[in-house]
Structures are given as structure tokens and as C-alpha cells.
Amino acid sequence: MALRSRKTYGDECFEKWEFVSSGGFGQVCKARLTDLRIDVAIKILHDGSSSSSMILRDEAKCMDMASFNFVVRLYGMYQGCPPGKGPSTQQGLVMEFMEGGSLQSLQEKLCDLPPWPLWPLVFRLAHEVAQGMNFLHTEHLMHLDLKPSNVLLNDNLNAKIADFGLSRVSASASNSNKETTGAIGGSFKYMPPEALESSSYEPVRSFDVYSYGILLWTIATGKDPYPLANYDRVESNIPQGDRPFCKEIEQMKVDGLKELIPLMKECWHGNPNQRPTFMQCLDVTEKVLSMHSMGIDDAVRQVKRLMSPNSNTSNTSEATNVSLQTAEESTYDSVDFGGITETGRSFNQVCASTKTMSIQDKAKFVDRNWAKLIQAVSEVMAITEALGDMVHPETLSKIERQDTSQDKMRMLHRPLRSGGDKVKAAFYDALKAQHCHLVERLGGSF
Incomplete structure (x- = not known):
């Protein structure tokens, strides 16, 4: 079977273009793929240089290898002149369009009004991300940039992993501007201590497992792990053992958390050899999901209702002051955390x-x-x-x-x-x- 990355779509294949978002790589548009009568996402590069084109082709090859239920699907490559981009030819990826946005956008829309999370959905997201990452690792792929904005959601709020721009089959590292992505590529708040300590670090699978541990915390709390910390502070504190503060969720009386919280801490262990594999993570996430399987449909309906244009819920997101905290600390009177609640008050x-x-x-x-x-x-x-x-x-x-x-x-x-x-x-x-x-x-x- 021909690789999807070898199929190229031109402008004549699309209609109803809409801008969705932009970033350092370029922008994402939504368009209608006329022959299949489906909406697709088109990721278009800002830079049309040969090196950027090579990165795009590498990402497409990784997506070809990662064809799975919990990974965003690639349809092919794009080459053309999208609306509003001028006469020059642009290159991009034609991918499955995810109607639910990203995990990050979901958290921003819900904020805590009513409070995140709706637990059955939380446990399903945790399990689906673990399933997607386990598949990548069985295919000898490392993602290297697992974070809420790279977990996309379909119309039923099922999770699919996206953005393979930093993915590697081998352990080679990608040098990037560390103020925005960290020393070797990837978002610095989700990078393990060994990557922050060494400029010559070559990532292995435990890199993704650490990122998953931090992601679990954000899924459970709906918050940024270190909202006020810059790269230098994270680079200094994480190798010393600091991690997101867990006392708040440890006090919650929710079935499954007593299994999920220890998994979270094992994933972000300072020693990469002590972190579990994603297969071992699935043993836990499958168990806790089974405790809430009957409540998933109701949780999804509630979220959709809250996100609907007619909802009275405010989408205003207020910055939270969750400071860095040593993972082993368990009291409210720590120097770093100071008993701060979600609003920044003790x-x-x-x-x-x-x-x-x-x-x-x-x-x-x-x-x-x-x-x-x-x-x-x-x-x-x-x-x-x-x-x-x-x-x-x-x-x-x-x-x-x-x-x-x-x-x-x-x-x-x-x-x-x-x-x-x-x-x-x-x-x-x-x-x-x-x-x-x-x-x-x-x-x-x-």
C-alpha cells in the first residue's frame, strides 16, 4: 500500500477554507476535501525552505508509521497557494480534522466554572493518551513533545496524539530555541530533568513517560503545571526534585485517584530507569477507567453543554499560582507552595x-x-x-x-x-x- 505521505493534494481538491490557528511552524486551516466530502486540517509551513520541507516530510513519515486509533490520521501532503497566502507555493500536511480542539483549549474553555475535572472523562483521556503513546513506542517512535496542545479531541472528546514535528525513530536530538521549546526540542515544562541538565542529552522512551506524568497532572487539575515559571527556573528546580503540587488532588475522594496519583509520580521519577513503560501505565489507566465507564457519556454531554454557545458559563481563564514544589513534600506550609489554592490564596x-x-x-x-x-x-x-x-x-x-x-x-x-x-x-x-x-x-x- 502506498504511503499517505506520498499522496499530494493541490488547491483544486479543497473548498471552504477557514483559518484555525497559527504557531511558530506556520498555521493550521480547515478545508473541505471535495472528493471525500469531509473536513480536514491542513498544516502549512511559514518557511518554504528546503530544510523546512525536509522536516515536514519527516513528520509525515512518522505519521505514516503511527497510524492508530489514538493518533491523528494523515491523508497526504498539500502543495498549492492557500487563500490569503499570496501567489507563492506552500507546502503542508493534510490531516484528520478534530472537531473538539485540543486538550489545552478544552481546559481553557472550562477553566473551573464549573470546576475541572469531570472525572470519567479525565480517566478516559488518561487511558487514551497512554494507548496512543504505547503504540508509538511499540513502533519505535518517540514523540518528544507530549503536552495538552498536542492532544487533540474529536467530536466525542476522544483523545488523539498530534504534532510529530519533533518525533524521532532514533535517539537523535533536535536543537531549538530553548526560551520557547527547551534545550533539545519539546516544551520545557514537560521535559525530564536529564534533558534539562545536559546539552548533549539524547532522548529515549523514558522522555515521553516523564511528559506523560506531567500531562496526567494537568488532566486531573485542569491547570498549567508551573504557570509563573520561566525556562531558567524550571531548568534549575526540576533536576533538584521539584514537581507540580499534588496535595490538592490527593485529598479528593474520587475512585481511581489513589491508583492514578502514584502512577503520575512514578512517571515523573527523577531516575529515568525507574519510570514505567506505557504498557505498565495501561495496566493502571485501564483499571481506573473501568471504575467510571458508566459515567463517561454523561460527562461528555455535560462538557458539550458547557462549551455550547448558549451556555451561561464564563470562559474567562484566570492565571493560577501553582508554584514549583518538591514531589516528596506533603504539607501546606512548604516554603515554595505556601498553601496556595487555585486562586492564589492560602x-x-x-x-x-x-x-x-x-x-x-x-x-x-x-x-x-x-x-x-x-x-x-x-x-x-x-x-x-x-x-x-x-x-x-x-x-x-x-x-x-x-x-x-x-x-x-x-x-x-x-x-x-x-x-x-x-x-x-x-x-x-x-x-x-x-x-x-x-x-x-x-x-x-x-
């Missing part, structure tokens, strides 16, 4: 700030926004446990047995209703500590 600051509202005001907030809270709150068990003796043990047990966060919230409403303003105010305080952005958006006081 836990004590959050609790103190709620005192600016009276008990009656807090209760009115809960009553006024209860319908929205049912849909938005994900950390129901953490909030319930913070209420302590205000929730009867039998009721607590019933809440734990509910399948979804919405059902847990409905069950929790009983002790709130019977306990009056005092219990509702305590719920408000616990809610504020877990979901500051949500409380602020709904009119709560800081």
Missing part, C-alpha cells in the same frame, strides 16, 4: 475571608444558588467531611454511595435544610475553600 486566607459575610448572608447565598451548585460542585465529599458532626454518619454513608456529584449534592441538601442557617454557613465556608472561583462568580464575598 487556605487560612480563604477561611478568614469568609468571615466578612454574616451567617444569614452565607445561608442566603447557598439557597439562592443551590440549583447552580448542584451542577457545578465536584468536591462534594471533601465539603461534606468538612462539616463534621453536622452531617449524621448515616447520611454521610448515603452521600458516599451516590454515583454522581449531582446526586451527592442533592443528598447533602437534606442536612443543610434541616440544620438551618448555621449548617448552610458552614457549607459556604467549606465550599469557599474548595471552589473559590465558583463562589466569586456567583457573588460570594472575599
